[in-house]
Amino acid sequence: MIIGLTGKSGAGKSTFAKLFIGYDIIDCDKIYSELLAKNNAMQQELLETYGTCEKIKLREMVFNDINKLNQITWKYVIEEVKNRVTENCIIEAIGLFESGLSCLCDKTIAVVSSENMNRIMNRDSLSLEEASMRLNSQKDIEFYRKNADYIVEN
Numbered sequence: 001m002i003i004g005l006t007g008k009s010g011a012g013k014s015t016f017a018k019l020f021i022g023y024d025i026i027d028c029d030k031i032y033s034e035l036l037a038k039n040n041a042m043q044q045e046l047l048e049t050y051g052t053c054e055k056i057k058l059r060e061m062v063f064n065d066i067n068k069l070n071q072i073t074w075k076y077v078i079e080e081v082k083n084r085v086t087e088n089c090i091i092e093a094i095g096l097f098e099s100g101l102s103c104l105c106d107k108t109i110a111v112v113s114s115e116n117m118n119r120i121m122n123r124d125s126l127s128l129e130e131a132s133m134r135l136n137s138q139k140d141i142e143f144y145r146k147n148a149d150y151i152v153e154n
Contacts, residue, residue, distance in 0.1 A: 002089055004105035006096035008138050010119035011111040012154040017090050024086045028093035028101075031080050032073060042076045059134075066137045074099045094138060097147050110144035113154040 003020070007013050017025045035042050036055055046053040049072060050061055062069040078099060081091060085104060096102050113119075121131045145151055 001087075001106045002085060002091065002104055004096045004102050004108040005090050005092045005111065006094060006102075006108065006148065007111035007113070007144055008116050008141065009094060009134055010116035010123065011113040012119075012152075013092050013094075013111045016109075016111050016152060016154070017092050020090055022088060024084070024089040026081055026084050026089055026091045028077055028081065028091070028095070028099075031077050031084075035073070035076050035080065039076055042073060045072045062137075070095065070098070097143075098139070102147075107150065108148045109150045109152060110148035111152045111154050112141045112144055115154070 003023070005013050005017055014027065017023075017027075033055060036046075036053055036058075043053040046058065049068070050058060052058060052061075058069065074095065077093075078101060081093075081101060082104070085091070091101055091105060093099060093101055096105075096108065102108055116135055117128075117131050120126055120134060121128065124131075126134070
C-alpha cells in the first residue's frame with residue numbers, strides 16, 4: 001500500500017511516519033535537499049531564476065512566491081519519488097496534493113497541529129517572523145481536512 005502523508009511544516013509528519021513499521025519512507029523534503037546538491041538541471045534552473053541554488057538563501061527569497069519555486073523543483077522531486085516508490089511506502093510531502101503525488105497513493109493522511117509555530121522555530125532555529133512566513137506560504141489546515149482520506153490531530 002502506498003500512503004501519502006501530508007500536513008503543514010511542524011505538524012509531526014515525520015514522527016508519525018515512523019509508526020508504520022515495514023514501510024519505506026520517501027521524504028520529499030530530503031529528496032529536495034539531495035537534488036539541490038546533485039541535480040545539475042534543477043540547479044541550473046534555480047541559478048537562472050534566483051541566482052542561487054543554496055537552500056538557506058532560497059528559503060529567504062521565496063516565501064512571498066513559493067509557487068514559482070515549486071514550478072521549478074516539483075518536477076524533479078516527483079521524478080525521484082517515482083523512482084523510489086515501493087509496494088509498501090509512505091510518501092511524505094507538504095505539497096502532496098498540489099504536486100499531484102497524491103495520485104500515486106492508495107490512501108492519504110494529513111497530520112494537523114496547532115503547535116507548528118513553536119516546533120519549526122525550535123527545530124529549524126527560525127525567528128517568529130521566519131516561521132510565520134513559512135507557515136503562511138503553506139495551505140491552511142482546512143485544505144488538508146478537505147482533501148485527505150484521514151486526519152491525525154497531533
